[in-house]
Amino acid sequence: MIRPRFRLNAISTLQRTATQRCSVRFASSESTAAPSSTAPSKPKPRRKRLLYAWYGLVLFGGVSAGLTIRNFVSPALPVPGSREDKVLLDALSSDAEQLDVVKFMRSQIAPVEESSDGSERKGWVELDIKTHITESKNDEGEQTRTITSQTLAGSKGLGVQRAFWNADTKELVAAVWIGSAMSGWPMMAHGGGIATIFEDCMSRMVAGPDASIDSIARPTSMSITYAKPTFSTNFYILRANYSRPNLPQAAPPVDPEPQPAKSWLPSWKDLTKKEQPIEAKKTVEIIGTLESVDGELCVRVKGTFPVSG
Template sequence: MFRARHLFNRTPFNVAVRKSQPSGCQRSPFELPLQSKFRWSYLWYGSILALGISTGLGARHFAAPLGLPEPGSRDDALILQSLNADIDKLDIVKELRKKSYSVHSDVPLSSAAGVEVPKAWVEIDLGKREVEEGGLLGVMSGTRGLGVQRAFWNAETREMVAVVWIGGGLSGWPSVAHGGAIATIFEEAMARMARGPDGNIEQVHRPTSMKVTYAKPTYSLDFYVLRASFANPNLPQTEPLPEPEAEPTKSWLSWLSPQKDMTKKSEPGQLVEIVGTLESVKGELCVRAKGTFAAPAITS
């Protein structure tokens, strides 16, 4: 009786039924989303890379200067003809021509025939001889370099004013003139001042030192005004000539050259400074320069 009651009153035992699945059908619920995420990330990175390359190539295309014609080519001659017309229209060129004689073959004298008007300024061909002989300015000639210049020299005040074109071939950064090219322009102008308006520029007329200070960027493909003058303009003219010395006695070292014979060494000559500035056509200061020359190299 007790056993029968126990069997009827006990709690039924429920057996959990597990459904087995084949091992090949088991998949992680996160597998498909991870693969999709990886694929989208690769697509995103590829798009960013393509966009960066396209932007860089586009910026390089638009920032690069226009095609520069070869010096002496037909395109270069046409552009130089246009630049010559533009530089003659500048106010500073017009004002200086009113105060000077012109030595350009393509620019007629403004004075009437038979009338002599005293003028302090004279217009010179800056670097024409050097261009013909393949000097520094010859290498930098053409539209890409120093295509056209108008230079004026005042023999009384011993100063020079030059309007120069700085072409795209003289750029260091895109559309910004290279500092070395600007220093070369100053050196050539100051060497011309040291030599005088006429004659060949030799090594003796080169500066012993050159200091250039860049105040602001100088952009290429534009005209600039170069002004240069002697720090002490009266020194080369007022310096008295040395008195002739008596003929020295011959020594046993007379066969030596002055470079090797220390007894023939002269005292170092006095140095002369030439200061200059480079300005935009609007009068904005871009560069300052100072060159030092040996006094014997200065000629009137």
């Protein structure tokens, strides 16, 4: 009878121990579950407001710093016609005289020979311009090409230019200045300003060295490929010749017509003027390039102009 009692006592002891363990586990699970039920599952609205306020402060600081640098650190652009502008134009003229392309083209000009019949001089000649290529002897005292002569005038715009024309081969070689006011992005020339330079030069080619370029029509089409970024406050070399009619060239030939696939600009920024339906016999086609003074190709252009007869 001793063994059964011992077994019963042992069983009851094991039951009490198991009951105590279950009660301890249940109590511990309740104590851990209580705090988790009250813990927030989303960030506090106050924390979001502080984050937005920090972003706004950073944005305001960046804009303020940019405006400060632009207005106080960067030099002010001189007003066209002012004393400061004239000093800068004189300095640009001296720099243009030292360009290799200007020296080379002047070496290609044949000596002046007096002609009894007063016929037009052939071969390379330097156009008689004071600042930009839109000037002519027939425009004395008259305003022509307002954008060029007023808006883009002075050292901050087109500055000074040197241009050479070959009447036999219908070629033009020019050294052009692109000022800081012609920038789109900081220190990068605006595409519209570059197109204006080409339109002026091509109009001069159609009009001739002495006639007013306002006497001819505007181009019917202008296709421009910006091969590489063109930086402002620099001299560039512009070369242009007739591709229709096709004439033998004396200067190094320019690249063929623009290739839009090579443009560094996205397609949605294509501002190319679409060609109008005009008979080919009544138009001339001119192609041109814009290069750095080191010979790096930046822009390719093709323009079509209507002609009479």
